[in-house]
Amino acid sequence: MRKLYLVLIFLLVLTEIGLGQIANGDFESWTSGAPDGWTTIDDSIVVTEENSIYHNGSASASIEVIAINQAYTDLRQSISVVNGNTYIFSAFVYHTEGNLEARFYIDGFHNYSDHSIIGSWQEIRYEYLATSTGTIEIGLRFYDQENFDGSEVVYVDDFAIIPPDQEPTNHSTNFISSAISSSQIDLIWTDAVGTQLPIGYLIKSSTISYSSISAPVDGIVELDDTDMSDNYGVINISYGSESYNWTGLTESTEYYYKIYPYTNSGANIDYKTDGTVPEAYAITTAFTSLLLEENFNFAGNLTDNEWTNHSGPNEPISTTTDLIYTDYANSNIGNAANIVGTSEDVNRGFAEQNTNGSLIYLSFLVNVTEATSSVSGGYFLNLGNRATPTTFLQFCARVFVKVDVSDNVIFGISNTDSASYGTTNFSKNTTYLAIVKYTINTTGDDNVKLWIKSAGVPADELTAGTPEVEVTNNGQDIIDAIALRQAANIPDVVVDGIRIATAWNNAPVPVELTSFTATALTKGVILNWSTATEVNNYGFEIEKQNSDLPVVEGVGSQKSEWKKIDFVEGHGNSNSPKHYSFVDDSQVFGEVGYRLKQIDIDGTFEYSDVVTITSNKLAKYELHQNHPNPFNPSTVVSFTLPKATPVKITVYNSIGQKVIELLNKEMESGYHNMIFNGSDLSTGLYIYRLETPNYSKMMKMLLLK
Numbered sequence: 001m002r003k004l005y006l007v008l009i010f011l012l013v014l015t016e017i018g019l020g021q022i023a024n025g026d027f028e029s030w031t032s033g034a035p036d037g038w039t040t041i042d043d044s045i046v047v048t049e050e051n052s053i054y055h056n057g058s059a060s061a062s063i064e065v066i067a068i069n070q071a072y073t074d075l076r077q078s079i080s081v082v083n084g085n086t087y088i089f090s091a092f093v094y095h096t097e098g099n100l101e102a103r104f105y106i107d108g109f110h111n112y113s114d115h116s117i118i119g120s121w122q123e124i125r126y127e128y129l130a131t132s133t134g135t136i137e138i139g140l141r142f143y144d145q146e147n148f149d150g151s152e153v154v155y156v157d158d159f160a161i162i163p164p165d166q167e168p169t170n171h172s173t174n175f176i177s178s179a180i181s182s183s184q185i186d187l188i189w190t191d192a193v194g195t196q197l198p199i200g201y202l203i204k205s206s207t208i209s210y211s212s213i214s215a216p217v218d219g220i221v222e223l224d225d226t227d228m229s230d231n232y233g234v235i236n237i238s239y240g241s242e243s244y245n246w247t248g249l250t251e252s253t254e255y256y257y258k259i260y261p262y263t264n265s266g267a268n269i270d271y272k273t274d275g276t277v278p279e280a281y282a283i284t285t286a287f288t289s290l291l292l293e294e295n296f297n298f299a300g301n302l303t304d305n306e307w308t309n310h311s312g313p314n315e316p317i318s319t320t321t322d323l324i325y326t327d328y329a330n331s332n333i334g335n336a337a338n339i340v341g342t343s344e345d346v347n348r349g350f351a352e353q354n355t356n357g358s359l360i361y362l363s364f365l366v367n368v369t370e371a372t373s374s375v376s377g378g379y380f381l382n383l384g385n386r387a388t389p390t391t392f393l394q395f396c397a398r399v400f401v402k403v404d405v406s407d408n409v410i411f412g413i414s415n416t417d418s419a420s421y422g423t424t425n426f427s428k429n430t431t432y433l434a435i436v437k438y439t440i441n442t443t444g445d446d447n448v449k450l451w452i453k454s455a456g457v458p459a460d461e462l463t464a465g466t467p468e469v470e471v472t473n474n475g476q477d478i479i480d481a482i483a484l485r486q487a488a489n490i491p492d493v494v495v496d497g498i499r500i501a502t503a504w505n506n507a508p509v510p511v512e513l514t515s516f517t518a519t520a521l522t523k524g525v526i527l528n529w530s531t532a533t534e535v536n537n538y539g540f541e542i543e544k545q546n547s548d549l550p551v552v553e554g555v556g557s558q559k560s561e562w563k564k565i566d567f568v569e570g571h572g573n574s575n576s577p578k579h580y581s582f583v584d585d586s587q588v589f590g591e592v593g594y595r596l597k598q599i600d601i602d603g604t605f606e607y608s609d610v611v612t613i614t615s616n617k618l619a620k621y622e623l624h625q626n627h628p629n630p631f632n633p634s635t636v637v638s639f640t641l642p643k644a645t646p647v648k649i650t651v652y653n654s655i656g657q658k659v660i661e662l663l664n665k666e667m668e669s670g671y672h673n674m675i676f677n678g679s680d681l682s683t684g685l686y687i688y689r690l691e692t693p694n695y696s697k698m699m700k701m702l703l704l705k
Helices: 002-016
Strands: 045-050 060-065 075-081 086-095 100-106 109-112 121-129 134-144 152-162 173-179 185-190 200-206 232-238 243-246 254-263 279-283 290-294 308-311 318-321 335-339 345-353 359-368 375-388 391-403 409-414 432-439 446-453 469-473 479-485 493-501 512-520 525-547 563-574 578-584 590-600 605-607 611-615 634-641 645-653 658-667 670-677 684-692 695-703
Touching (some): 086 100, 100 121, 109 121, 134 152, 134 695, 173 254, 185 254, 308 391, 391 432, 391 446, 409 469, 479 493, 512 590, 634 645, 634 684, 658 670
Antiparallel strands (some): 045 060, 060 152, 075 134, 086 121, 086 152, 100 109, 100 134, 173 185, 185 243, 308 345, 318 335, 335 493, 345 479, 375 391, 375 479, 391 409, 432 446, 446 469, 525 563, 525 590, 590 605, 590 611, 634 670, 645 658, 684 695
16 A cells, blocks of 8 residues: 555646656556557567565566567557656666666666576666657567576566656765866866766866856756866766766866866756855876987987088088987987087987976986097087077087096086086996976076986986086076087087977987887787886777678778777876786787877877787677767678578667668678678667577667668
């Protein structure tokens, strides 16, 4: 009686607010073995009263599906609806074997049950907006899945129209924003708790202030808009995600965020805007880029290879054997510049840097090869502002070197021609890593620092420690070139591996992939790769391609599209070797290719070389997801056979009507592709089914025109 009493109250509420009524949605009323109110019971289902397994009350509907043609598995009735009203439909489903799916029919097909949940009740919901006043059909249809044996029972109970959920009880907590790069801010939070949980969150952003963010209004859905070019943005995130990476932002910009939990959707959406709304704030970093990289990948004079002479052409600077320095990304590549003459200066340009406060980082390898002792010294390398490639007179960040009477090498730096030398004694014929940091000050003197390292590549300035030399004196407000210089007072010196960037982690420490291999396992493939160094390494997307797949029905041999199969997080910044591995445990047949998409924190990316592996093992029958999906007008349907067998592939529309039979004949073992062309079909959901004597499976595909 208690359930019946509650149902009567609920129906009165529904009538009062203008909602339609479902007859016997709780399946408590039966006449002559049939559920009252349900006017359509198709031939391929047997519906009986069940008094042992029910969601509420004392009964549910036991629905035995006894055929594989889902077009004849409907359980329906009609209800009245009112134009403009929103109806939230709910039903509870109990799967016994997991080889069927239940799907709503609410004036059309919507939403599926999860057939993998076996032995417990699950709820299906769908929100319907009536576009006219009248009668619609509602109910369920049942779809067979892999391993369906021709008979299976599903229980259904409490098919109802339910009132919208109440406003969420509480806000989320621990809302934090972190600037990851010049174009990305990561947001994290802890999901709201309480009596009424949200189904999602609305995150609103502004580049102006917290107060400029307007609170959402109940009943009005705010659509996603992450383009912040108008200073505002909106994103909807599902409950349970607890994070969002907001990309496409502007460098060095303030971003303000508020997060609002909500229940329901459409016209019933209910935001929590009272109480203390969580806020977060972050500033994107300045954009960092590599301005120049020179490994002297040539032999001969520098002026024949992108360098320009601007002084003393009598003794050209040419190449010599490259330098080696452990863990430096540009070590042992190409050749090196041999600065041994007395009169030539050469330069090479890069993108102009001219903003007050801008940082320029220069790193290079240096080895003093001077044979004699007591060389007075001078600057052999400098940055500066060149008027033209052949007119270069305004210098800064001049790196000096000298040899004392004891054969010690001493390095110095200055923005002028008066050197400030360090106190450390270095050795001849030894390769060192030099790092220069230059700060542009358009209103005064410029600061420049020099580090000389004998081992290791410091990941940042803090790790680098105290500079060998630091000075602040008259520099340049515009920097757009680097120069190498010969003079009689400069010891013979070799320079190699030049990197110029706007951030430390792009000068001495880029991402360097040193190995990438694929090895077959008993089932699947293991990928292993290593990096020597990493800078701003967000991580690696792993992509896979099935190559040269055999096909049928007149379709030539082809390669599938590259498909992302997983993501492995990187180490950010590192100057020591890092090792990664990933197991692709999916079935591999024929030649399969893998590649890595290395992604920086700022979103830039680079592909690795492709590694391939070949396998002739076929473990099982398999119907694969079509690709592309969605599609227009054609898509590829793929399947795998472990042995020769009769195969039939049929395509149905969303209401179970047969559209086309793609294949019906004996097929050899292997991986096969079929082309499905939907040129003559309308936009919508379609279902394709593979049938063999030992296997059957259905999958969905979406045609969008």
